[in-house]
Amino acid sequence: MIKAVFFDLDGTLLPLDQDFFVKTYFKRLAAYLVPYGYEPEKTVKAIYTGSDAMVNSDGKTSNEDIFWATFESICGEGRRLDSPIFERFYETDFENVRAVTDCDSRARAIVSALRGRGIKTVLATNPVFPRVATEARMRWAGLSADLFDIVTTYENSFYCKPNPEYYLDLCRRIGALPSECVMVGNDVDDDMIAETLGFSVFLHTDRLVNRRAVDISHYSQGNFDDMARFLGVDI
Numbered sequence: 001m002i003k004a005v006f007f008d009l010d011g012t013l014l015p016l017d018q019d020f021f022v023k024t025y026f027k028r029l030a031a032y033l034v035p036y037g038y039e040p041e042k043t044v045k046a047i048y049t050g051s052d053a054m055v056n057s058d059g060k061t062s063n064e065d066i067f068w069a070t071f072e073s074i075c076g077e078g079r080r081l082d083s084p085i086f087e088r089f090y091e092t093d094f095e096n097v098r099a100v101t102d103c104d105s106r107a108r109a110i111v112s113a114l115r116g117r118g119i120k121t122v123l124a125t126n127p128v129f130p131r132v133a134t135e136a137r138m139r140w141a142g143l144s145a146d147l148f149d150i151v152t153t154y155e156n157s158f159y160c161k162p163n164p165e166y167y168l169d170l171c172r173r174i175g176a177l178p179s180e181c182v183m184v185g186n187d188v189d190d191d192m193i194a195e196t197l198g199f200s201v202f203l204h205t206d207r208l209v210n211r212r213a214v215d216i217s218h219y220s221q222g223n224f225d226d227m228a229r230f231l232g233v234d235i
Contacts, residue, residue, distance in 0.1 A: 003176040004149075005114055005231060006167070006194070008185030009125035009134070011207035013111070014141035015102035018209055025097050032089045036082060038075065046074035051128045055160040059169075063127050063154035090132040098140045106224035106235050108142045113233035115147060120174050123148045124167075124183065126190060127157035149174055161190035164197055184227060188214060195219075202230045 011018050026047055030040035050070040054063040068080040111121050123143075125134060131153040138144060138151070145151055150173060152166075159166035171178055178198035185191025185201075187209040195201045203221040210216060220230050228235045 001180065002119060002182055002200070003180040004120035004122060004171075004174050005182045005184060006122040006124040006170065006199075007111065008183075008187065008191050008204075009123060009137060009141065011186040011209060012184060012191075012204045013107040013123075013143060014137055015104055015207055016100060017207065021097070021100055024100050025094070028093055028097060029086075029089055032093050033085070036085055042075060046071045049074060054128050054154065055126075055163075057159055057163070059158045059165055061158070063157045063160065064130070067128070067154060087130070087132055090130065090136060094133065094136055098136075101137075101140050103140060103142050104224055105142060106228065108147070109235040110224070110228050110231065110233055111143065111147050113228075113235060114231065117233070120149045120176065121147060122170055122174065123151040124161075124170065124185075125152060126161045127152040127154050127166075128160060129154060131155055161187075162193040164193060167194050167197055167199070182231065184231075188212070188216060192216075192219060202227055 007013050010016055010021065026044050029047070030038070030043040033043055034040060050067040053066050053070040057063060057066055072079045114121055123138070134151060134153050135145065150170060152170070157166070159169060167178065167183070171181060182200045182202065183191055183194035184204060186204040186207050188203065189211060192201050192203060201219060203216060203219040204223070204227060205221050206223050
């Protein structure tokens with residue numbers, strides 16, 4: 001019996017090209033920070049390095065703390081005090097990045113249908129973003145926080161995908177065994193790793209990410225309509 005369904009966001013519930021999205025986002029953020037004394041090239045390097053540090057977290061501190069410690073090591077001590085400036089970016093200029101994403105009403109329909117059946121839902125987006133940025137991307141996808149039991153952000157997470165501990169921690173938080181959960185995502189490495197823990201998995205192939213070009217033939221897979229059939233919901 002399935003107790004919970006975990007959903008990736010970028011490239012899954014929110015249609016987008018991951019590489020183009022990241023480049024557009026980082027370019028806008030770097031430009032936004034110039035008036036505050038940030039050098040664009042150094043800023044982008046710090047964000048990439050901070051993201052990598054979160055992905056490689058050992059779980060001893062929050063992703064938020066890991067990011068800022070790494071960011072400050074490149075851009076200068078005390079830069080965390082500028083966090084309100086970053087928040088204003090996500091509340092304002094970040095909205096322009098929406099243009100490189102899409103919205104599919106089936107995303108909300110699927111999540112809503114599952115909740116109507118009493119199944120827990122988790123927005124298992126890689127928690128390298130602050131909550132304000134994740135809430136923005138949810139809006140772009142036609143979603144809202146009240147549709148999910150947990151939304152992972154860098155504030156409330158200690159691990160990232162593809163670390164299996166990311167998934168195990170979420171299972172503990174919602175009170176479900178991996179065998180009682182489904183992971184839905186478009187990234188073979190980050191999302192399908194859940195299968196090794198006992199999750200059922202569905203690979204969303206509309207915006208497939210398969211960096212190592214591995215054989216994906218054994219995964220249940222397809223578009224939003226296929227996803228709905230796999231999850232047993234009508235949309």
